Amino acid sequence: MAETTADSPSRLAAAASSLWTGLVVLAVAMVLAGLVWPAGSAAVEVPPGAPKRLELPGLHTRAKVVPIRLDGQVLDPPRNPREIGWWVGSAKPGSAQGQTVVTGHTVHTGGGSLNKLDHIKEGQEVDVVTKDGTFQHQVDSVEVLSRKELAEQAQRIFGQDHGDGRLVIITCTDWNGSSYDSNIVVMAHRFNALPS
Amino acid sequence: MRTTLIARGAAVAAAAAMVALSAAPASAATVSQASATALSLELAGTGARDTGTYAVTNDGSTESATGTNEPLITALGGQEAIQAGTLAQDAVAKKNATSAACSGLAGDGATVVAVGSGNCLSGGDNISLDAASLDFSDVELVSSGLFQGVDQQLITALKDAGLSQTAVTDPLSKALGDLLAAMGDPGLHLDLGAVQSSCTADKDTASGDSSLANSRAYITVPTVGDVTLVDLPVDPAVNQKVVTDLTGVTDAILDALRTQFSKALNGALAPANGGLDQLQKQVLDTALGQIQSQLAPLEENVLDITLNKQDTAPGEITVTALDAKVLPAAEGFVGGSLAHLTIGTSHCGPNSPITKTVVNNPPKNNPPASVPTVVTAGMESYDDGSAGRIALVTLLLLAAAGAGAATYVRMLRRG
Secondary structure: OHHHHHHHHHHHHHHHHHHHHHHHHHHHHHHHHHHHOOOOOOOOOOOOOOOOEEEEHHHOEEEEEEEEOEEOOEEOOOOOOOOEEEEOOOOOOOOOOOEEEEEEOEEOOOOOOOOOHHHOOOOOEEEEEOOOEEEEEEEEEEEEEEHHHHHHOHHHHHOOOOOOOEEEEEEEEEEOOOOEEEEEEEEEEEEEEEEO | OHHHHHHHHHHHHHHHHHHHHHHOEOOOOOOEEEEEEEEEEEEOOOEEEEOOOEEEEEOOOOEEEEOOOOOOHHHOOOOOOOOOOEEEEEEEEOOOOOEEEEEEEEOOOOEEOOOOOOOOEEOOOOEEEEEEEEOOOOOOOOHHHOOOOOOHHHHHHHHHOOOOOHHHHHHHHHHHHHHHHHHOOOEEEEEEOOEEEEEEEOOOOEEEEEEEOOEEEEEEEOOOEEEEEEEEOOOOOOOEEEEOOOHHHHHHHHHHHHHHHHHHHHHHOHHHOOOOHHHHHHHHHHHHHHHHHHHHHHHHOOEEEEEEEEEEEOOEEEEEEEEEEEOHHHHHHEOOOEEEEEEEEEEEOOOOOOOEOOOOOOOOOOOOOOOOOEEOOEEOOOOOOHHHHHHHHHHHHHHHHHHHHHHHHHHHHHO
């Protein structure tokens, strides 16, 4: 009986010590596992957010995105032709409804952010980067519309009551020697979101 | 007093009726609609026949239908082009402003599936449809033209041999007649598996598609057998055109004629003892040229076939799986047969959700949100100021170099 009472404190101390050691080992193991285990992408959702950068890997194009507003019914890209404008009246990338509208300049002498857009093909990837991640899109259609056709189809292209969060990219084309006659309209659907 | 009470009562009843009517759904409005026609057949000179159209509409509460969704081949009476097969034409219109339709033709044994899941026919045998029988009886030799262009010396030599021109042209005409009689009336057929179209529509959009299982167009020439003209694609593109030229058939006819004409000319010119070889060659070429020019329409196209034909308007679509017409250029060769055939015509939309209006509480007038109508995303050139900065730096460097040089010169002078 006396032995039992004398051993109890030391046994408790030994148990606590072994528990502490086990916890330390477990913590180290979890840290190491977290470093080497592949990250699961499906479980993480990227919230909708304002676009920061547009990337068109197939065209080797990356451009900073800044918010722009309507001037009457005219959508004018940023003054810096290397930047791309996101119409703040359109959906944020990652939204379930509406459509995200971005536009950038084509510069006849070169240097516009979307100078190469006329080379984009259906099926190519377009990425929109926000502060929380990257939304990956795949091009569904590439249309060249005259100014008149664009105005006539404005609700389809820019309307926010449809679209399921698709991406719309617009620039100018058909240089006539003094100005541009048409717009290129690229529609792309979102197929993935990668957290940053 | 009594009159006043009656008048007040009538006014209250009228007001209540107006409110009730205005609060009810717009019962006359069509919320959704669709229709389907399995087959339509127009034969030359005998008018059009079809399976009728099954059409449905929904007013937001109930679906109404006209026509039959169980068409029978026997309904296509008075024609022999198609005698057996399984027809399908069905449509649904729902109160949620969606609609769907499906229609088509397959051989016996095909299974008809409910509309809404794309195709509505599966399996079954192939069915052979007589599209046209070709009539070559009008192909002829113009005897008076056979000696046009032939050297006068050769014609004189023909006379010297004791032969008239008819002694040459008559055997050729007979050879042509014998060959055409042996060919009979070749039949142009469509060998079809399940041929069908389907469509769906909601309040905003409509879409459709067509499919043709294991189908082809072929011609049966009594002296040759079956010759496949074209295999029809299983999943045709929208408004895909198919060419059914008979170049192979006309080439075979011309080859056979060359042989028969040569024999006929050898016989006709035998009394000249081989002295009219040049005449024989020239007449043979002229005769074959005449026939070839008459067969030319068949070498271009016989049937104008459009697969997966789609006509669209905002919110609606009409899809026809197969649309075939005998081309006007080939009509001279087509006797009493197909003029126009359509298989599987499905129509969906336009649909619009039900709207309720109440007189005392009119809906707010919400104009569509403002959207851009102009995008000015083009510039001729852009100056970001870098050129000016480079010029300034260059000037500063030049100034520094000048100052350094002046100092150096001054020091040399002092030294």
